Amino acid sequence: MMIEQLNTASTADFVALLDGTYEHSPWIAERAAAARPFKTVAALKVALARVVREASRDEQLGLIRAHPELAGKAAVAGELTAESTNEQQKAGLTACTPEEFAKLQQLNADYNARFGWPFILAVRGPRGLGLTRQEIIATFERRLRAHPDVERAECLRQIHRIAEIRLNDKFGIKPALGEQLWDWAAALAVHSEDEAFLTCTYATPQHTAVAEQLMAWMRDCGFDDVSRDAVGNVIGVYHGTADGDEQQRLLTGSHYDTVRRAGRFDGRLGIFVPMLVVRELHRAGKRLPFGIEVVGFSEEEGQRYAATFLASSALTGAFDPTWLEQTDAHGVSLRDAMRAAGLPGKVAAITALHRDRSRYLGFVEVHIEQGPVLDSLDLPLGIVTSINGSRRYTGEIVGLASHAGTTPMGQRRDAAAGVAELILFAETRAASVPDVVATVGMLEVPSGSINVIPGRCRFSLDLRATTDEARDALDADVRARLDEICQRRGLSYTLQPTMSANAAPSDAAWQSRWEAAVAELGLPIHRLPSGAGHDAMKMHELLPQAMLFVRGGNGGISHNPLESVTVDDAELAVQAFRQLLTSLDGLDASVRR
Numbered sequence: 001m002m003i004e005q006l007n008t009a010s011t012a013d014f015v016a017l018l019d020g021t022y023e024h025s026p027w028i029a030e031r032a033a034a035a036r037p038f039k040t041v042a043a044l045k046v047a048l049a050r051v052v053r054e055a056s057r058d059e060q061l062g063l064i065r066a067h068p069e070l071a072g073k074a075a076v077a078g079e080l081t082a083e084s085t086n087e088q089q090k091a092g093l094t095a096c097t098p099e100e101f102a103k104l105q106q107l108n109a110d111y112n113a114r115f116g117w118p119f120i121l122a123v124r125g126p127r128g129l130g131l132t133r134q135e136i137i138a139t140f141e142r143r144l145r146a147h148p149d150v151e152r153a154e155c156l157r158q159i160h161r162i163a164e165i166r167l168n169d170k171f172g173i174k175p176a177l178g179e180q181l182w183d184w185a186a187a188l189a190v191h192s193e194d195e196a197f198l199t200c201t202y203a204t205p206q207h208t209a210v211a212e213q214l215m216a217w218m219r220d221c222g223f224d225d226v227s228r229d230a231v232g233n234v235i236g237v238y239h240g241t242a243d244g245d246e247q248q249r250l251l252t253g254s255h256y257d258t259v260r261r262a263g264r265f266d267g268r269l270g271i272f273v274p275m276l277v278v279r280e281l282h283r284a285g286k287r288l289p290f291g292i293e294v295v296g297f298s299e300e301e302g303q304r305y306a307a308t309f310l311a312s313s314a315l316t317g318a319f320d321p322t323w324l325e326q327t328d329a330h331g332v333s334l335r336d337a338m339r340a341a342g343l344p345g346k347v348a349a350i351t352a353l354h355r356d357r358s359r360y361l362g363f364v365e366v367h368i369e370q371g372p373v374l375d376s377l378d379l380p381l382g383i384v385t386s387i388n389g390s391r392r393y394t395g396e397i398v399g400l401a402s403h404a405g406t407t408p409m410g411q412r413r414d415a416a417a418g419v420a421e422l423i424l425f426a427e428t429r430a431a432s433v434p435d436v437v438a439t440v441g442m443l444e445v446p447s448g449s450i451n452v453i454p455g456r457c458r459f460s461l462d463l464r465a466t467t468d469e470a471r472d473a474l475d476a477d478v479r480a481r482l483d484e485i486c487q488r489r490g491l492s493y494t495l496q497p498t499m500s501a502n503a504a505p506s507d508a509a510w511q512s513r514w515e516a517a518v519a520e521l522g523l524p525i526h527r528l529p530s531g532a533g534h535d536a537m538k539m540h541e542l543l544p545q546a547m548l549f550v551r552g553g554n555g556g557i558s559h560n561p562l563e564s565v566t567v568d569d570a571e572l573a574v575q576a577f578r579q580l581l582t583s584l585d586g587l588d589a590s591v592r593r
């Protein structure tokens with residue numbers, strides 16, 4: 001109702017209907033009016049954000065400066081807009097202790113002195129219920145150290161989040177599925193090996209507790225069969241209309257293990273999304289002409305054992321039995337860890353998990369982007385084109401450690417300078433091709449000294465690209481340059497390959513189904529590669545696959561406690577998945593694959 005009303009209103013009425021969405025800035029609605037009609041409220045939100053993104057820098061700063069300080073003088077004097085008063089009240093900013101109030105005043109002053117505009121934070125937060133005063137102060141302190149350009153962009157994103165919540169309030173929108181997802185993520189995060197942070201590594205008691213919780217929720221959602229398999233994967237099956245052994249299933253899911261000091265959504269989001277879709281199907285008493293099999297993969301992050309992707313490898317038939325002898329940092333073998341977690345730890349039980357590809361339509365995975373792209377474009381969802389292929393090395397350049405004072409510049413054999421030249425070449429070379437990245441993440445001068453020219457320099461090299469050809473070309477160029485640098489500088493080097501993974505391009509049919517689902521929600525289709533590896537990369541060996549990315553907040557940071565997803569974006573991810581199933585339902589069985 002609301003969107004039709006907005007679509008058919010005069011421009012003046014459209015602006016009036018959206019009054020108060022963006023603080024003292026009717027120009028945003030005025031310009032967005034030209035982009036009508038909007039298919040959904042989500043489409044309206046994206047259009048409003050786009051107006052701001054395309055506005056001049058002065059207009060953007062004007063918008064930021066139209067906002068009051070948090071718990072500032074205007075708030076105390078009761079001079080805020082009704083919307084701001086309500087938000088600051090809900091965040092408890094009107095009930096600060098004298099110390100907190102003094103702290104906030106100091107932060108406001110420091111922030112304004114550094115940036116020249118007020119600190120903007122959507123104090124109702126990603127869940128929509130309000131951040132605590134401690135969270136607000138911590139965020140304030142962290143962002144005070146940001147680069148001004150980064151901080152200005154973050155302020156604008158916070159303004160869009162404020163506008164989103166105001167629109168939801170104005171039009172009575174409640175992202176109930178996204179809220180459920182968010183609350184599940186919070187409840188699972190309680191099971192952690194670390195008191196202050198989220199850490200859940202393979203086959204620990206916390207890891208088992210997470211599996212049990214997932215199984216309980218799956219049963220509540222209405223899955224027909226719920227189980228934990230021989231490698232600890234949690235499997236929920238929702239049968240199709242004519243379920244017999246011959247009926248095909250859609251396979252989906254993501255991992256529930258985490259890195260150390262992790263975020264709550266990496267992996268787990270991709271289990272929750274299909275769980276919610278099944279819950280809705282079950283509540284509506286609806287069955288699809290195919291089954292849905294949701295997998296909570298037990299291991300993807302490679303934290304406790306070197307055997308990364310051991311969970312998805314079991315499904316593709318690539319589980320290497322020698323992995324059972326691998327030991328963790330405390331000398332516990334994988335086999336013993338499995339047994340301690342109540343799993344059989346037997347090769348035959350693991351081999352039996354190998355899936356018969358003819359029984360599946362394909363594999364789809366929803367995952368938090370873990371990067372800044374969607375956040376910087378103000379887009380909630382993105383469609384993955386390919387999971388990057390990669391190659392890694394550790395290397396060492398050897399020169400001559402000689403006196404820093406007596407060795408003339410022309411007679412040095414500086415190993416670190418050689419690596420430095422290689423780093424700059426890799427950076428330029430990768431930047432010259434879209435979607436190719438190169439990183440030297442480790443750099444070390446062993447026993448270096450302030451007055452000694454580096455005689456040795458160790459480094460790592462991580463190369464990734466959307467296609468194997470692009471990766472190989474990058475790899476060849478970087479290695480050729482390393483050789484050339486060492487020849488020219490009188491250095492020698494060693495280079496050890498440590499990892500190589502092929503790119504996993506999305507299946508064209510499945511990728512276009514994700515695109516259609518996102519378009520159906522009224523959202524722009526944005527395609528992007530996945531720079532990170534995912535379970536889908538492994539499942540690619542068995543089935544056609546395609547992934548959907550969900551925007552991460554805080555600049556898309558992941559593998560970090562600051563990782564964040566809003567309930568509204570989570571809601572859209574669930575809707576997109578539901579849309580994907582709806583479109584499959586309408587397809588002839590022979591076309592579906």
Ligand SMILES: [Zn+2]
Binds near residue numbers: 266367
């Ligand atoms: Zn992940």
